[in-house]
Amino acid sequence: MAGPKVEYVLFDMDGLLIDTESIYTKVTNEILAPYGAEMTWDIKAGLMGKLERDAAAYLLSFFPDIPLTIDTYLSRRTVLQDTHWPTVQPLPGVRKLVSHLHAHNIPIAVATASQRRNVLLKTAHLQDVFGLFNGRIVCADDVRGKTTGKPDPYIFLYAARQKLGRRVGEGEGDSVTEEEREERAKGLVFEDAIAGVQAGKRADMSAIWVPDPNLRSVEYSGAHTPDQILTSIEEFKPEEWGLPPYPENA
DSSP, X not given: OOOOOOSEEEEOXXXXXXXXXXXHHHHHHHHHGGGTOOOOHHHHHHHTTBOHHHHHHHHHTTOTTSOOOHHHHHHHHHHXXXXXXXXXXXXXXXXXXXXXXXXXXXXXXXXXXXXXHHHHHHHTTOHHHHGGGTTOEEOGGXXXXXXXXXXXXXXXXXXXXXXXXXXXXXXXXGGSOHHHHHHHTTEEEEESSHHHHHHHHHTTOEEEEOOOTTGGGSOOOSSOOOSEEOSOGGGOOGGGGTSOOOXXXX
């Protein structure tokens, strides 16, 4: 396939750049197990990309008989997750792609629904990757009170505008000028979540979906569909999007 010429790239983080989704699933089901409950991928698909408390509320709505408040659940989850974050690793192809884009001076940024404290725990040992973003990482803290989380496109537009200096504006639909729409069309979003793909498309950018194999079995819903679906970032071909190709034998 051949996509539009891309000038800047935005990445989700969890489950896309680093292998954290298995930890989220393991920890959540460890908390639910004493109540005879389990988070399935059908449930998980609906909470991916949401802000933390909204995701917790969505999860617990499926188990109304469980005596867990949102705060109690999040407190238990935080304790368990914190022991795992310093061990997470980049997913296949991530080091190669991020290093390649950085080497060719392609503007890149991360837009994640994770809190900054968690981002630091997850990335401190991976600065060979995340150091290449030069601080251009937008977290939930940066957009608190301004967005309900993905599929709202705000976080991607904010990342493009505030971190990369692109004149993309803020709104959707008729409020977007032609100049802003043209600038948005130069952006490419990488996502593993359905809500994230929808956020990227609502931001008028191209979006590549790199879902967990378990998520592929969940029916994709929504009017905004991905421009490309990959089983791994390793499959990405930069030249298809007007980006510099990888060196031969790379």
